[in-house]
Amino acid sequence: MANRLPNSNCHENVADSQSDMSSNGSQSFCRQSYYRRSLCRHRFADNHFADSHHYFEDQNLNESAGEHLNEGIKISTTETSHPLDYFEASIDETIANSIVAETNRYQSQNPVGERLNMARWSDTSLSEMYSFLATMMLTGILPKNRIRDYWSTDRLSSTPIFMQIFTRNRFQDLLRFLYFSNNDLVDADRLVKIKPIIMALKSKFSSSVNPGQNLCIDESLMLWKGRLAFKQYIPSKRNRFGMKFFEIVDCQTRLVLDFIIYTGSTTDIGIIPAVGISGSVVMNLMKPYLYKGHNLFVDNWYTSPNLFDLLHRSKTGACGTVRSNRRGLPSLASKMQFRGIHAVNYSWCIAQQFW
Structure with missing residues (x-):
């Protein structure tokens, strides 16, 4: 392909944006401005790839013994430990x-x-x-x-x-x-009845595990057919009806690290215009794990060049399937008319493969 690759000014914009953020009083405005300015318009070519690796800060490793500690679980276990522990x-x-x-x-x-x-x-x-x-x-x-x-x-x-x-x-x-909240406290949040237990569980999930290098984000549907304002119907899921969760999971221990309950338009994810709703979900869940060298695996609802670019700049690797009509990707339809064809396109840190 003859498309030109992004120039080095792209990296300079990141540093400029970070300095702007520290001097501007509006954190929300600065964050959106930072993402808009730092993400380049991706131009793909078939012969250029800036390969780079992020060093993983493995908190589970016992450096003196060279072994992993309790597979990432932050509790002391012995042969006499009880399931209650x-x-x-x-x-x-x-x-x-x-x-x-x-x-x-x-x-x-x-x-x-x-x-x-x-x-x-x-x-x-x-x-x-x-x-x-x-x-x-x-x-x-x-x-x-x-x-x-x-x-x-x-x-x-x-x-x-x-x-x-x-x-x-x-x-x-x-x-x-059985109850989880105080009815005397008025709150317009749709999750007000279970908000205290949700916040407590989220805190315990994130604090009880030292995650491995590989993380995964996906949706989960908790079965519920009763009355609920934000009940979802997803035919492709096993349960079909219920509450939808966005979850981040440690691939090593298969434990949930954090989650977001989808409540419709009121879902608190902090929209980032540069990466859309799906990318905002990823950045929200990944916030504690950025700049640590993790690898993230997602499906095609999340994958986009802008999101993967942003994750790379946050020293985080990413891999996922992608929708062919995703904005920012080159069209390879003409190359993929026959079986056995394998094509790869590159844009700075992003490699796109078709087969």
């Missing part, structure tokens, strides 16, 4: 006590009715809440048609473990009043 890496006593407090508060805010027979209610405790959460996890492993079926005494379908942990009435009472 791993559970508390995500939900510790602070989070559980918060759920206990809000559940008891919510029950006290609702009148005791004869129909609900709530005269039997007694405030829940930390140990009981742990048992309740464990029981809820067990119901996901052993699905049944109705909650009451877990306490069935039918010889063909009985599961005695549930009766040993809770009576059916107590479990249903806890399920009825």
Whole structure:
């Protein structure tokens, strides 16, 4: 191809933009101006590639022993460690006590009715809440048609473990009043009812793992067919209906590091015009992991020349499939009419391959 490659002024613009950011009072305006000025218009050629590698700051490596520590998990484990130790890496006593407090508060805010027979209610405790959460996890492993079926005494379908942990009435009472936020605090956020637990989990996820070099960002759909203002329908997903999450995962441990719940137009991702909505999701989730030499893997909804350029400037490698009509990519339709054709185009740090 005869297209000219970007010149060296592209790199100079980055340094100029960074100095502008420190002197300008409007952080949001500076950030958008920085991205607009620093990203070049990509011109692809078939014979030029500025290969470069980013050194990975491996926080899991024990330099004296040359070994990885606990595969990135930041908890001390021994042969006598209990499964509860791993559970508390995500939900510790602070989070559980918060759920206990809000559940008891919510029950006290609702009148005791004869129909609900709530005269039997007694405030829940930390140990009981742990048992309740464990029981809820067990119901996901052993699905049944109705909650009451877990306490069935039918010889063909009985599961005695549930009766040993809770009576059916107590479990249903806890399920009825399970709560995560204070109704006295007014907030227009669509996630207000679960915001405290979401923020606590996000903090625990990111702080309990030292990620490896390779990271992945993708969408996930949590099954939900009930009433929900931001419920999504995605036919290609297994569940089809539910809450959509954008998640960043450590490829080494396969643990979620952070996530964003999609709530429609109110989703707080901080739009970056230069890379669009999908690129803004990536930059939001990757914020703590930039300039550390990570490699990011994404699918074709995220991949774009501008995003990969921006990640490269942030000392982060990126790889992903791409849509043929993505803005900024050259058209290779004429070269790809026959099987077995392999074509590669380059633009500074970006290599585009077709086969």
